[in-house]
Amino acid sequence: MIQIAFASGKGGAGKTSISLSFHKYIGEKSILIDTDVDAADAFLLLESQNLESKPFVSGWKYRILEKNCVSCGKCISICSFGAIKRDKNSQNITINPLFCEGCGACEDVCPFDAITKKENYCGDYFISSTKINTTMVYARLTPGEDNSGKLVHLVRKKGIEIFKKLIQPNGYIIIDSPPGIGCPLMAAISGVNYLVLIIEATESGFHDAKRVVEVAKQLKLPTLSIINKSGLSESLDSEILLFLKEFNIPLVGVIPFNGEFNNILNKEMFWIDSENSEIRNNLISIFSNIVNYIEK
Amino acid sequence: MRIAIPSEDKILTASHFGRAPWFVFFETETKEYKYIDNSSHSDSSHGAGVNTASLMLESEVDTLISPILGPKATDLIKNSSIKVYKAPENSTVEEVLTLYFKNSLEIQF
Numbered sequence: 424m425i426q427i428a429f430a431s432g433k434g435g436a437g438k439t440s441i442s443l444s445f446h447k448y449i450g451e452k453s454i455l456i457d458t459d460v461d462a463a464d465a466f467l468l469l470e471s472q473n474l475e476s477k478p479f480v481s482g483w484k485y486r487i488l489e490k491n492c493v494s495c496g497k498c499i500s501i502c503s504f505g506a507i508k509r510d511k512n513s514q515n516i517t518i519n520p521l522f523c524e525g526c527g528a529c530e531d532v533c534p535f536d537a538i539t540k541k542e543n544y545c546g547d548y549f550i551s552s553t554k555i556n557t558t559m560v561y562a563r564l565t566p567g568e569d570n571s572g573k574l575v576h577l578v579r580k581k582g583i584e585i586f587k588k589l590i591q592p593n594g595y596i597i598i599d600s601p602p603g604i605g606c607p608l609m610a611a612i613s614g615v616n617y618l619v620l621i622i623e624a625t626e627s628g629f630h631d632a633k634r635v636v637e638v639a640k641q642l643k644l645p646t647l648s649i650i651n652k653s654g655l656s657e658s659l660d661s662e663i664l665l666f667l668k669e670f671n672i673p674l675v676g677v678i679p680f681n682g683e684f685n686n687i688l689n690k691e692m693f694w695i696d697s698e699n700s701e702i703r704n705n706l707i708s709i710f711s712n713i714v715n716y717i718e719k
Numbered sequence: 720m721r722i723a724i725p726s727e728d729k730i731l732t733a734s735h736f737g738r739a740p741w742f743v744f745f746e747t748e749t750k751e752y753k754y755i756d757n758s759s760h761s762d763s764s765h766g767a768g769v770n771t772a773s774l775m776l777e778s779e780v781d782t783l784i785s786p787i788l789g790p791k792a793t794d795l796i797k798n799s800s801i802k803v804y805k806a807p808e809n810s811t812v813e814e815v816l817t818l819y820f821k822n823s824l825e826i827q828f
Contacts (some may be wrong), residue, residue, distance in 0.1 A: 481764045482764055486824070569764075571764035571765060572736075572737075572764070572765060572767060573763065573764045573765075573767070574764075575760065576735065576738045583734075606764075606765050606766075609768075610735070610738070613734075613735055613786070613787070613789065614734050614735060614786055614787070614808070638790070641787075641789065641790045641793065642787050643787050644790070648788055
């Protein structure tokens with residue numbers, strides 16, 4: 424089982440498009456785990472059919488038990504999030520679930536046992552079959568809920584369970600990572616066999632990629648790199664190459680900036696299936712470089 | 720001496736330090752095993768690594784054998800007297816202990 428994660432730090436650098444094409448390239452020997460649960464989108468291109476879905480709960484939401492509440496207002500003054508309000512006319516106290524952070528301070532101070540809690544439903548996670556006859560595990564958050572290491576860890580764990588059931592032991596688990604370098608990214612990449620860093624050749628793309636390198640170094644992850652949207656600035660392109668050399672990160676391929684990529688996605692196609700043979704062949708050679716690195 | 724190993728199910732080692740549901744404590748003097756429930760930390764949305772690192776410090780662990788620690792857990796544990804070794808992937812707690820006593824584990828810090 425080879426776990427390979429695609430990460431970039433910056434969003435929109437090409438993580439999903441590249442990991443989807445890599446998934447198509449490896450085919451039935453692989454499963455895809457989309458850990459970008461804030462904005463899961465791999466299912467759009469994979470036209471996946473959900474085989475199994477389960478709700479995901481995390482944290483608590485608090486609520487007033489009207490029959491016990493005497494409207495004393497102790498909870499209002501303890502709440503740091505301004506989530507508890509008194510109705511001017513009826514004097515009734517209510518908790519706004521959108522503002523409630525689930526800390527439980529109100530429950531602690533209430534002398535009348537008038538506050539109750541319920542586990543917070545944040546979204547669902549899915550095991551699904553894709554149009555290319557593979558399996559994908561992903562999750563979708565309810566709007567307003569924040570992504571967490573807990574959810575990413577759960578999605579990854581499910582993916583590994585499915586992999587062990589379905590795929591030969593020398594297959595691939597391909598992880599499409601969330602953006603950023605926080606808790607969700609850590610949960611997505613810790614312990615993978617290979618990290619493929621996608622560097623968008625722009626100022627912000629390069630800046631964020633460097634931060635991912637810091638995390639990868641801490642986690643001692645073998646790291647490969649792809650430069651995407653190259654050619655926008657010659658000086659930046661050479662700066663990126665120097666950086667990769669300095670940190671000893673092998674470059675497995677460069678994808679030149681090309682408006683064509685948007686059109687390919689608009690046609691609901693994988694980049695690797697592009698009618699443009701230059702684009703197609705470049706991706707195939709990048710992916711074969713990755714496989715050579717891993718299987719050498 | 721107390722050795723701590725993160726575990727999935729009290730038998731297999733865990734793949735992630737902070738999100739390990741269990742910790743196995745092995746006491747070298749008495750050869751006793753203790754199983755510590757870490758679910759209150761491993762189930763938290765954020766801060767699993769930091770809180771699990773605190774558990775190691777509070778439990779007076781001497782040696783930790785674990786997958787690579789994240790940055791925050793590293794900061795906490797590096798400043799303590801706990802010695803940290805790397806647990807090989809997909810191994811059992813027993814195998815890890817055997818390797819430890821053979822001196823064949825890689826040191827994290």
